[in-house]
Amino acid sequence: MKKLTSFLLATVIAGSVFTTSAMANPAYGQRFYLKKLKICKKDGLKNGAVFAIKHNRKGWESLKESGKLQQEWTNICPHGAKKIKKMRDKDIKNLYDFVWKYASDGETPTCG
Numbered sequence: 001m002k003k004l005t006s007f008l009l010a011t012v013i014a015g016s017v018f019t020t021s022a023m024a025n026p027a028y029g030q031r032f033y034l035k036k037l038k039i040c041k042k043d044g045l046k047n048g049a050v051f052a053i054k055h056n057r058k059g060w061e062s063l064k065e066s067g068k069l070q071q072e073w074t075n076i077c078p079h080g081a082k083k084i085k086k087m088r089d090k091d092i093k094n095l096y097d098f099v100w101k102y103a104s105d106g107e108t109p110t111c112g
Helices: 002-022 026-036 038-043 048-052 057-066 069-076 078-085 089-101
Strands: none
Touching (some): 026 048, 069 078, 069 089
């Protein structure tokens, strides 16, 4: 019985760790913007907040559903086109969560 309880506890802990890492995170999206898309300043984007407020939440959501998210990011920040094109799936999900959370009708971010 003790072994079964230990096994079940380990399974629950492992499951929660894996689910957390599989979900997107706006903080990681913000970090991606700060590390990889600082070059967007050349396009007149002062910071990530200006990048995110280009659309409202419905606008970002519709772009994601239509598969045109990276294309729109490239339109907003042409100088970051190479970085945007090379984004991994998890980076796309995280940056999407960032722009959705801080969209024009969303929260106000504190980012550089």
